[in-house]
Amino acid sequence: MYQGLLVMRKFLFVGITFAALLHFMLHIFVQKKTISTLPTDAVKEFKTCYNEKFRLILNMSEIDPFLCQDIRKQSVNLGSSKLDLPYGTRRAERFFDMALKNLPQCNLPEEIKNISCKKCVVVGNGGVLRNSSLGKKIDSYDIIIRMNDGPVLGYEDDVGQKTTFRLCYPESIFSHSLHYDPNTTVVLLMFKPHDVKWLSELLMHKRVSTYGFWRKPAMNLIYKPHQLRVLNPFILRQVSQNLLNFPISFPKTEKPKHPTTGIIAITLAFHICNEVHIAGFKYNLTSLNSTLHYYGNETMSVMAQNEYHNISAEQMFIRDLVEQKTIKNLT
Numbered sequence: 292m293y294q295g296l297l298v299m300r301k302f303l304f305v306g307i308t309f310a311a312l313l314h315f316m317l318h319i320f321v322q323k324k325t326i327s328t329l330p331t332d333a334v335k336e337f338k339t340c341y342n343e344k345f346r347l348i349l350n351m352s353e354i355d356p357f358l359c360q361d362i363r364k365q366s367v368n369l370g371s372s373k374l375d376l377p378y379g380t381r382r383a384e385r386f387f388d389m390a391l392k393n394l395p396q397c398n399l400p401e402e403i404k405n406i407s408c409k410k411c412v413v414v415g416n417g418g419v420l421r422n423s424s425l426g427k428k429i430d431s432y433d434i435i436i437r438m439n440d441g442p443v444l445g446y447e448d449d450v451g452q453k454t455t456f457r458l459c460y461p462e463s464i465f466s467h468s469l470h471y472d473p474n475t476t477v478v479l480l481m482f483k484p485h486d487v488k489w490l491s492e493l494l495m496h497k498r499v500s501t502y503g504f505w506r507k508p509a510m511n512l513i514y515k516p517h518q519l520r521v522l523n524p525f526i527l528r529q530v531s532q533n534l535l536n537f538p539i540s541f542p543k544t545e546k547p548k549h550p551t552t553g554i555i556a557i558t559l560a561f562h563i564c565n566e567v568h569i570a571g572f573k574y575n576l577t578s579l580n581s582t583l584h585y586y587g588n589e590t591m592s593v594m595a596q597n598e599y600h601n602i603s604a605e606q607m608f609i610r611d612l613v614e615q616k617t618i619k620n621l622t
């Protein structure tokens with residue numbers, strides 16, 4: 292009896308190995324033509340976890356997700372030097388120069404580059420995460436992307452405790468050391484020249500001017516300079532114009548619509564990940580009494596009144612991505 296089982300297990304093992312090998316070889320055969328056009332160090336990754344859907348969404352444009360010191364060259368190549376913030380660098384070059392000079396790094400952190408198939412989860416701040424018990428699941432991903440001041444502290448059971456990337460801007464970055472995480476890379480979104488000026492002042496330990504902000508910005512940096520990156524404005528342009536199809540100009544009577552941090556985070560994930568799941572992105576605009584975030588007491592009515600975003604356009608975009616199985620929604 293025992294002997295029989297052993298033989299059967301051996302048989303199964305050989306069968307499965309053979310099937311796997313066949314599958315692998317077929318894969319290579321189908322993809323051979325494209326592989327040869329790729330740089331050699333990308334080949335290993337390509338075979339195992341290349342994501343064609345993400346490349347199609349990003350319109351084949353592979354760019355450095357973060358700005359480096361040679362911003363003028365980077366900007367001219369992408370056409371960013373002809374556009375103002377948040378979609379370009381025009382009229383803020385001087386501030387960018389000062390800020391970027393004081394940032395020691397502009398690449399993906401080494402330990403992230405080393406992960407060959409990056410499975411990412413983008414955690415939105417939506418109230419749908421309340422009592423979700425998704426914490427352990429979220430922490431199991433290679434890369435966990437959070438945004439703004441969505442706290443981890445006190446909400447670990449529902450949202451997890453690890454943060455690989457956190458996208459924020461001067462008005463939404465944590466300034467209390469309670470929230471400090473040495474393993475986080477902060478990706479700064481620059482919406483206006485004042486934001487870049489703010490960053491350069493903080494990095495040069497100058498007095499921070501609070502003029503020109505819609506809410507008091509952080510007056511101190513809890514993160515170390517090596518943990519900071521500046522998002523390439525090209526990505527914002529990509530989200531707004533190519534993915535959400537926002538108009539390029541708005542009538543004087545209307546506030547220009549900009550993408551939310553959440554959609555920008557999902558798009559950044561398309562640039563750096565091989566698989567993207569999301570959680571906490573469900574907003575029900577008709578239920579004005581429901582809680583907006585998984586923390587605090589703000590209700591959906593705050594979001595529904597927001598003139599700077601087009602939440603319905605974003606919800607439709609996310610719905611399409613989920614329906615096309617480009618991303619998976621955990622909530």
Ligand SMILES: *[C@@H]1O[C@H](CO)[C@@H](O)[C@H](O)[C@H]1NC(C)=O
Binds near residue numbers: 401402405
């Ligand atoms: C990343 O991989 C390189 C080369 O394989 C290795 O030298 C380096 O120590 C690794 N770095 C981290 C942080 O894992």
Ligand SMILES: *[C@@H]1O[C@H](CO)[C@@H](O)[C@H](O)[C@H]1NC(C)=O
Binds near residue numbers: 421422
């Ligand atoms: C979450 O769970 C707590 C305790 O189990 C309960 O008191 C609370 O009403 C729940 N909140 C929601 C939004 O379901």
Ligand SMILES: *[C@@H]1O[C@H](CO)[C@@H](O)[C@H](O)[C@H]1NC(C)=O
Binds near residue numbers: 472
């Ligand atoms: C940061 O990462 C290290 C190494 O993976 C881990 O030991 C440590 O607990 C992490 N710290 C926090 C605050 O998550």
Ligand SMILES: *[C@@H]1O[C@H](CO)[C@@H](O)[C@H](O)[C@H]1NC(C)=O
Binds near residue numbers: 350533
């Ligand atoms: C894709 O990129 C090309 C040029 O690189 C541009 O002409 C075209 O409009 C882009 N399409 C979309 C949908 O972004």
Ligand SMILES: *[C@@H]1O[C@H](CO)[C@@H](O)[C@H](O)[C@H]1NC(C)=O
Binds near residue numbers: 575
């Ligand atoms: C949104 O909220 C309204 C009112 O509370 C409810 O009737 C509707 O079913 C909700 N829609 C979704 C998609 O949950």
Ligand SMILES: *[C@@H]1O[C@H](CO)[C@@H](O)[C@H](O)[C@H]1NC(C)=O
Binds near residue numbers: 580
């Ligand atoms: C929303 O809240 C207000 C005040 O708290 C209450 O009067 C109203 O009935 C609530 N509406 C819904 C649909 O729950």
Ligand SMILES: *[C@@H]1O[C@H](CO)[C@@H](O)[C@H](O)[C@H]1NC(C)=O
Binds near residue numbers: 587588
């Ligand atoms: C939210 O409301 C509860 C109960 O009304 C209150 O105890 C709590 O302090 C409020 N939290 C915030 C952040 O305002």
Ligand SMILES: *[C@@H]1O[C@H](CO)[C@@H](O)[C@H](O)[C@H]1NC(C)=O
Binds near residue numbers: 548601603604
């Ligand atoms: C939001 O986007 C939708 C879909 O693209 C569009 O129909 C609607 O007019 C937009 N709303 C505003 C206020 O721009």
